[in-house]
Amino acid sequence: MTTTTEPTTEPATGPATEATTGPAAGFTPAVLVLEDGSTFAGRAYGATGSTFGELVFSTGMTGYQETLTDPSYHRQIVVMTAPHVGNTGVNDEDPESGRIWVSGYVVRDPARRVSNWRARRSLDEELAAQGVVGVSGLDTRALTRRLREEGVMRAGIFSGDALFEQGPSGAVRERPVTDLVAQVVASPQMAGANLAPEVSTEQAYVVEPSGEFAGRVPVATVVAVDLGIKSMTPRRLAERGVRVVVVPQRSSIEDVLAAFGELPEGAPRGVFFSNGPGDPDAAEHEVGLLREVLDRRIPFFGICFGNQILGRALGFGTFKLGYGHRGINQPVQDRTTGKVEVTAHNHGFAVDAPVVDGSGAPAVSVAPHGEGRYGRVVVSHVGLNDQVVEGLMCLDLPAFSVQYHPEAAAGPHDAAYLFDRFVGLLTDPGDWPPRLAPPGGGAAQPAGSCGTAADSVVDETEENL
Template structure:
């Protein structure tokens, strides 16, 4: 890694951390969050759900395997800034085409390396995530703090349109796999691994922008509909909520992940709320309320659905239940309609990066679509 100058990290509550520059020089603002994953830094950086967030990694060494062309979850780095403890001095992987430091510089992502990532994480766990800034140019924390406090909060932010595709596109099954089903996926910040998991199971996937309406979706006559992960406050995403309601009214099989889970919750008439510090990492234990099975899951969310746990509840689309619960804090981690073919989870079964305990949810979606009656002959 080339020589870097000094940098400062200033939090909204006035806490200041000093370190050295990592990646691009300059300054950046965003909501600071922490990720507990021991692996998958490239997937984290390129996950659109991290749009407008400064991500602090709790793993002590970052950059060990460099950057490759296989692991990105989108076409660019989305994090607003990056905080690490010890950047790898060299990268070592046969797949690497460059170093992490070089890639951050290339894409203009400002970062900071500091020895106090443990103290930072404990502070955020205690006080909650908050607005922050990283700067290699401003040396006066007080001056930077005033600008941090002028930044828009994440609560109320409607960001899906800023990360979504601008046009529809299609992902076909790999060679040797027959396309048996057609899925329409609405891109609220979709990770590239998600369509891949569907195509591996014989699905042809049409990806639509976040602005897609129920009419746009149903006009493609899909066998099933998928709503992706994404950034921002689900309470501000009225368009996607209306689209899901139209899909449910049409009786189409539905599967949502992460932001898609929150959107389904709102479509069912449930509320959402902001978590104190969220769930971000690849080691989150989740209980399936129906089977009692515990899965270790990959997660990245700062908002959650407010739903009654333990007993079925009424919705405009029939009875529903909380299908999964987070064992660390009892947060709702999944929803299931009991009278219509629809379910969602708050975690990431595509597991990029992360454990594969929940991969069978894609199989469940395929089974749900396959079980639907064939359309009547005209």
């Protein structure tokens, strides 16, 4: 492995040596090129060729199959910080969508052999079959450190024929690094990218109640707007007796209302916005659709990209994080209970909303959009590593969201209660919103009625109104 910090016209790879992993005696050289001119040489993993995307790192020790098939990773090259990847192979039960969405994959030490009773093929084989260009044998610790210090950046992976060109004399030669860097710099940036339309379903489909609720009348009907939804998410709702109608990103408010079907008056219903890729600042259609939902006071729950869309719909801004939150070990505090949960994340943008007031208590603010027509809002969840907004709760509307992935695919089950919270909002809206736990701990008090100025938050925060 070689690393350079400045562009150079020297070849990007060194001479081939005996492979240290895999069945072959030799290996195909590959190189990861960053837009700042840094290069990391290694071995081809998966398909060969070239690929481009935003280079990000994931701290998950397990769940690589769910990571690869998460549509939120569309147009991103993922670096795995776990040094050993691929030992459980690939099965047909764990994918979160119908394909791998990452644009490239970077690992340090790929498994020499697969060892799991559910495995159907190796990770290397699956990446190659789906045309995903990867690289192995890199110092992913040094690469991650660079991203933490400098921030995520565009990158490209080059291997096989993509590393060579025909010279003036007709002879084949290795391409200079400056040419590779130029290709990386010419690739699209994530800022300003509107990517949800590229990953959303083309046709609506239904997930019926399952488990103990199978065959029974649904406890509620939810229209889920697919911005890059993971398959486990509607299943988590279905396990709680909810009938889920998943609709395309392009849906209008008329499409959403029609998806509820012939529900009787007063039947529990709600709208869900899923996770997804891209810059929330570019999601004008989604923001407009959600405002239509909020104006009709239809109960709403959003996760990840859906949290950012709620923030924008309420009038808050969003911003790009330096290197984002990606992995299954991110600590978050639920401020309605005071409890800390370990959660799964995949986001590079965050909502810019007030977290605390001058006294350190949770800040209650009036949603800026429409001269405050959406009422009061509080940050319900906070990331404990950096105090980033991880959830929003409307106090005068039946709406809330979280920035992370509570469906536990892949990831811990600490946040599964959020689906119960949503079902509770649908079936018993009079108990909304939950009351915030007092600063410093203690039990939360019963919530006031949604849409009133009742005791919806602790007394310490009311002075902010």
